Every structure is written in C-alpha cells, then in structure tokens.
Amino acid sequence: METYMLTREPKKSTEKYKNVLIKEGDTVFVDEWKHEKQEIELRIQENAKLFKGEVAIEIGGPSEMFSKSGLFPIYGLLDGIDNYNFNKDTYWFGNIPGGSRIIFDDGSTKHYYQHIGEGTKLPVKSKTYKVALSSHTLEHIANPLKALFEWRRVLKPRGVLLLIMPHKGATPDHLRPDTEKEHFLEDYTNDTDEDDLTHLDEILELHDLSRDPWVASMDAFKIRSLNNFNNRCLHHHVFSDEMLRWMLNYTGFKVLSIEVVPPCHVIIVSRVKRRW
Numbered sequence: 001m002e003t004y005m006l007t008r009e010p011k012k013s014t015e016k017y018k019n020v021l022i023k024e025g026d027t028v029f030v031d032e033w034k035h036e037k038q039e040i041e042l043r044i045q046e047n048a049k050l051f052k053g054e055v056a057i058e059i060g061g062p063s064e065m066f067s068k069s070g071l072f073p074i075y076g077l078l079d080g081i082d083n084y085n086f087n088k089d090t091y092w093f094g095n096i097p098g099g100s101r102i103i104f105d106d107g108s109t110k111h112y113y114q115h116i117g118e119g120t121k122l123p124v125k126s127k128t129y130k131v132a133l134s135s136h137t138l139e140h141i142a143n144p145l146k147a148l149f150e151w152r153r154v155l156k157p158r159g160v161l162l163l164i165m166p167h168k169g170a171t172p173d174h175l176r177p178d179t180e181k182e183h184f185l186e187d188y189t190n191d192t193d194e195d196d197l198t199h200l201d202e203i204l205e206l207h208d209l210s211r212d213p214w215v216a217s218m219d220a221f222k223i224r225s226l227n228n229f230n231n232r233c234l235h236h237h238v239f240s241d242e243m244l245r246w247m248l249n250y251t252g253f254k255v256l257s258i259e260v261v262p263p264c265h266v267i268i269v270s271r272v273k274r275r276w
C-alpha cells in the first residue's frame with residue numbers, strides 16, 4: 001500500500017489571502033491558521049460524544065479543518081476515516097491513488113485511507129458509517145441535494161454529518177446571488193450531473209478574482225472553469241445559512257448546530273432524523 005504524507009510546514013505565505021493550501025509538486029503545505037483556541041476546545045468538548053471512537057466517511061478530503069490545528073479537529077477523535085474523492089488526481093492534493101494511506105505529519109490520524117468515488121454515487125453499502133465529514137466540497141458538486149441524500153444513505157440511523165461550507169462574504173462568490181430553493185430542486189429532479197455548466201456565465205461575470213488566490217487571471221479562470229468536469233474547481237452554487245438548513249432538513253437530517261467562523265466558514269453539525 002502506498003503512503004502519502006501531508007505536511008503542515010508552511011513554505012511561503014500568499015499575499016492575497018491567509019489560510020489557503022499551497023500546493024508544491026506532490027506536497028500540500030498548509031499555511032498557518034489562526035483559530036481561537038478556546039472556541040476550538042469548546043467545539044470539540046460539545047461534540048466529542050458524537051465522534052469519539054467511530055469510523056467515518058469523508059467526502060472530498062483530506063481536510064486541514066479536521067486535523068490537529070484545524071478549526072474542528074476531530075480526526076484525532078475518530079478511529080479511522082475512509083476518504084472518497086472523485087479522482088485520484090485532484091487540483092488540491094495531486095495524485096493519491098485509491099487504496100493509499102494518507103498520514104499527517106502532525107499525527108492527526110493513524111488510519112486515513114483514500115478511495116475514489118463520486119460524492120453523489122458512493123461505492124459504499126447503505127448504513128455503513130456512523131459519521132460523515134465534508135469540508136468545502138458540497139459547493140463543488142453540481143447536484144447538492146443528490147449528494148446529501150447519498151451521504152444520508154451511507155449513514156447509519158442517527159448517524160452524524162459534519163459539514164463545513166464557505167460563507168460567501170469572504171469568498172470570491174460574494175457578488176453572486178444566493179441560489180434559490182427551486183433551482184436546487186430542479187437539479188435534483190433533472191438528475192443534474194457533474195458536466196453541468198449552467199452557472200458558468202454568472203460565475204464568469206461575478207467571480208471576484210481579487211479574493212481568489214488560486215488563479216492568476218480571468219482567462220486562466222475561464223479555461224479552468226470550462227474544464228470543470230476534470231478539475232471540479234467551480235462553486236456551482238451559493239448557499240445561505242437558511243438554505244443549508246432547509247437542504248439538510250429536506251434530505252433527512254436534523255440540524256444540531258450552525259456556526260459561522262471567520263473568515264469564510266459555516267460549520268454545521270446534523271444528524272439523520274429519527275423519522276423519515
């Protein structure tokens with residue numbers, strides 16, 4: 001089995017934006033995060049019983065957020081994590097084939113395994129996991145209601161979903177309108193798939209490049225966006241907190257807490273509803 005290490009040595013900082021992942025060759029460096037220590041401890045204390053000793057599925061990991069110095073460091077509480085990414089080769093983490101083990105140089109978790117699978121069609125039996133994690137991934141999925149239904153499918157009864165989403169105010173999406181409920185429902189009814197580029201014109205018009213440390217120019221952004229099926233970098237939709245609450249409720253989750261954390265995160269803990 002191949003092993004890949006994620007190191008958190010910051011190599012250089014970016015001028016445009018704090019708190020970004022910097023990819024250099026095959027290594028992902030994580031810039032220094034400055035989260036409030038007390039808030040993090042409280043978050044963990046309040047939620048520890050939901051995660052401790054469980055094996056989790058993650059969709060779109062690995063995530064700095066869940067590692068030792070992240071804003072919700074629960075990797076260490078879990079017994080193991082099966083991560084599903086849509087491709088072995090991603091814009092964020094380079095090439096990590098399915099079946100590999102990922103280790104974190106700060107010892108965040110001993111058992112973290114990479115698998116390949118679409119977030120909306122996980123090659124996983126129903127009711128397998130007690131915990132599902134996903135950080136900054138649902139906005140990259142063209143059919144988010146389908147994804148949430150799928151994540152609920154693989155969760156056991158009363159399973160827990162820990163979701164981190166972008167808070168649009170501090171992201172390049174801040175000029176875009178929030179996506180309407182009808183649109184999410186249409187995507188679900190039409191079984192919209194990952195080749196969808198419905199929002200491309202809006203994105204190209206309203207994407208705020210000055211808040212995007214990942215792309216050098218609008219031309220480069222356009223080229224990358226047109227190739228979205230292969231790189232999945234687009235934020236298809238823009239989510240208000242209320243809409244996230246509605247979406248989770250609609251797909252069978254009861255929201256336990258929603259927390260907005262600067263500069264650009266919304267943390268939602270939810271649980272599979274008792275009755276559905």
Ligand SMILES: C[S@@+](CC[C@H](N)C(=O)[O-])C[C@H]1O[C@@H](n2cnc3c(N)ncnc32)[C@H](O)[C@@H]1O
Pocket residue numbers: 059060061062063064065084085086087090091092117118119120134135136137140141194232
């Ligand atoms: C913005 S990155 C977030 C990475 C990490 N979770 C974090 O918070 O730092 C989005 C991640 O979601 C993955 N992703 C995008 N679309 C996906 C899909 N349809 N199924 C599974 N993973 C997907 C990407 O490859 C990438 O790893």
